[in-house]
Amino acid sequence: MVIESIMKLHRRQFTSLAAWLLALPGSVHARSSVGKTPLFLSAASDRGDNHWVIGFRHNGIKAEEVFRHRLPARAHHIAVHEGLGIYTVIARRPGRYLWTGDLESGEKLAEISVPHDRHLYGHGVFSADGSTFYTAESAYQLINGDSGRVVVWQVTRNDHAVTMVRSTEYPSYGVGPHELLLKNDQTLVVANGGIRTHPDSGREKLNIESMQPSLVYMAADTGALIEQQFLDTDYHKASIRHLDINADGLVAAGLQYEGEPFERAPLIMIHEQGSPIQTFWAPEPSQSEMKQYVGSVRFDLGGSYFAASCPRGNLITFWDARSGEMVNALRSRDGCGVCAVEDGFVFTAGTGRISHYNPTVDDIVSLDVSATGKVFWDNHLTVWQET
């Protein structure tokens, strides 16, 4: 019998969890330091193939739906701007709509579409003052070369109306831009997933053998390229998809590997501007259990640790951003949406489950979702903490 020298499946140990616990804020059970509990927003679908944007709050035991509005098609991520009091739902690839609602009431304020020769990738980000919104898009008719675009929208809100005017297109310096962020409100950080698709071929991936994902930093005001980083050529099939950034400007990214399922490939990386990419690896069997797919990445509020969800592997993993060590992993069937809250993280899953994880007391609570009805939460969860 071949002796396999890896850890047994059910005997994982995480030595740096204690360090994380020490790094967290002291409040153990505080849900919020202000009056209102946070509002969570996510796209969701139901068994009737209806698509929704849903806002909910929770009290640590039960999730209460605040609003629910029908969407024209499946969505992906929701961007929030507190100053304007709005949220914008971004259509899932290859959709074309941007649906904006009021944060207080949830009511719809505007729905617009990108041009017919463009489609969205499900992600967008507001500038700090809310005057500008950026979307990741595809100029898919360019079947060769860099078809990724970052599009600049001018945003204004007047009482019950929001206008978003498409003003400028930047190249994304790659193919398949996915999540994008703002660093210091001046630099756009873009994950070019590298995968070419075309609406005529649905969601079929057309260039796996030649894909070239990259992480790009570009000037938000001009679109000028500042820095572009690539993975080692051995890992060119590791699509850089989802990002978060901490207060120090450290970027964490979740990858999706398009090579053979048995190949060992990086799924987590961090990057600091001016330095090379660092890839992080989970100890086996967790690395294999991640099933080569990370669906969402979010730093904790302290910015030292981040969560990376693996819906194909039914795992939520937690990482020390400095040491690169995976400090914990929790089972979550089809769990993908994740966001940081004052006392840990909240997760949503394709099963409809909503969980709250408090690492300070190593406590994961499945919230009572009976009041929200059966829905399948889409990939991303956004939180708005009223200030």
Place this chain on the structure above:
Amino acid sequence: MKTLYSLILAASLSTSLFAQEDGPGNNWTEVNLAVTDHQVIPSYQAFALAAGQLEIVAGEFCNSPDTAGLESFRQAFHGAMDGWQQIQHVQFGPITYFNWNFRLHYWPDEKGTGGRQLESLVTSGNAELLEPDNFARESVGVQGFPALERLLFTEGSIGALQEDPFRCQVAHAIARNISDIAEGVHQRWVDEFRATIANADERGFFESAEDAAIDFMKAQVEPIRRIQQQKIEEVIGENAQRARVRRAESWRAERSLRNVELNIQALESFFNGDDQTSKSLSSLLEASDVSTINGIFSELEQSFMALPDSLEEALASDGGHARLLALAAHLDALFEAFEAGLKNTDLYLGFNSLDGD
């Protein structure tokens, strides 16, 4: 320092209030253990026995390779492959450890890399590579059934195996590797994973017993589409002229349809259980849906009566392509019936995990 699972165990105390309770007809743990004890473990045991026999016969053949010995080797290959095809649908648990699933059966190999890597290994003549620990680290393309099939069922294989003892040693190494993996998977289910299933409500590896039941149901349903598309439709094409037989699973051993028939028989047993089983996966669906599904299983059984083991032979026969299209249509109907049945339950097999973005 705490282990992950002690953390989760502690967490389960606070979550039990909202844990999915077993409802009427949904005694998840009872169903999970019935499938484990009456389907999964016996099937892996049978596979391990047949794979052990394959290893023995391989050794005997390589000591004195002759035509009769090759026939025995081929029969032992068929025995082990029969065993594997009857449990191939389970793609969770120990079969996923150490890439065991891919090492056993790397298919489809769309770029034909397995064949090139196998020839490279054979021409290397490097016996060290065949040592079990080393062989386990070789490319998945040379470690399992497709590579062994190439060595045993290619025209002129007896001459090649007689002339080159190292070629035979490679075949023996593959047979031993298949046996090791089959035994490893079986033992891991018996020694560890059965307990994981039994204790699924304690939030160890699984969130709950229902979570474990979803893995069993995925093993029941998801292979149907794969069989329909990969094993039938992509091979036979829209008409007989567009058929591409060499895309078929196990085409060299002329057993592509035998694989499918065994897959379907295994899925039917997986669903309905055996006589000793008080609960089965079918108990998770409504009676009318079970009846529809079993009606389609019966039609599928009838379909195979008119078909040979070899897909190539079936295609060459009068009306063969139409019969294969009908087989694919029955598989489509079976998948749809399961999907419809699941919609009448709280079980949902995947959302974010299925589509990728």
